Amino acid sequence: MNHRFDDAALSGVLSHMNDDHADDNVLIARAFGPADDVVSATMTDFDGSGGRWRAVRADGEEVEVHAGWPGGPISERREVRREIVALYDEACRRLGVEPRPHS
Numbered sequence: 001m002n003h004r005f006d007d008a009a010l011s012g013v014l015s016h017m018n019d020d021h022a023d024d025n026v027l028i029a030r031a032f033g034p035a036d037d038v039v040s041a042t043m044t045d046f047d048g049s050g051g052r053w054r055a056v057r058a059d060g061e062e063v064e065v066h067a068g069w070p071g072g073p074i075s076e077r078r079e080v081r082r083e084i085v086a087l088y089d090e091a092c093r094r095l096g097v098e099p100r101p102h103s
Contacts, residue, residue, distance in 0.1 A: 003048030003075040010046070013080055017043040024088050029055035031091035033065035041065070046080065048073045051087065 005013075017025060022040070029041035033055055041055040050068035057063060069083040070090060085102055092099040 003073065005047065005077065005080075009077045009080070013046065013077075013084075014043055017084070024084075024091075025053055026055075027091040027095060027097065028067060028087050029053045029065045031094040032067035032087070034063055036095075038063075048075050051084065 025041040025043055026038055028051075029038045030036050033053070035055075035057050037058040038055045039058050041053045043051060044054050045052040048069075050066055053065040053067075055063050055065050067087050069079075070086040071079075071083055074080065074083060089099050091097075
C-alpha cells in the first residue's frame with residue numbers, strides 16, 4: 001500500500017517547494033514530464049511513491065507530471081527532502097544543468 005502523508009506534512013512541503021523552489025519545480029517538470037517547454041510548474045501533491053506537479057507549457061497547455069522517488073517508496077516526512085533533492089539532481093543531469101550545492 002502506498003503511504004499517504006498527513007495534511008501538515010503535505011502543506012509544509014508543498015508551501016516550501018512552491019514558495020522557495022519555483023525554479024526547481026520547473027526543472028523537475030521539464031526533466032520528468034512529457035514536454036521540455038515548461039515555463040512554470042507547481043508541486044501539487046506527493047505520497048510514498050513520488051511527487052506530482054502541474055506544469056504549464058509555453059503554449060499555455062497544462063500537463064500533469066509525476067516523478068517517482070529515486071530511492072524508492074518512502075514513509076517518513078524526513079525522507080521527502082532527500083528524495084526531492086535527488087529528483088532535482090537527476091533533473092539537472094538529464095537537462096545538462098549544473099546543480100547548485102545542497103546545504
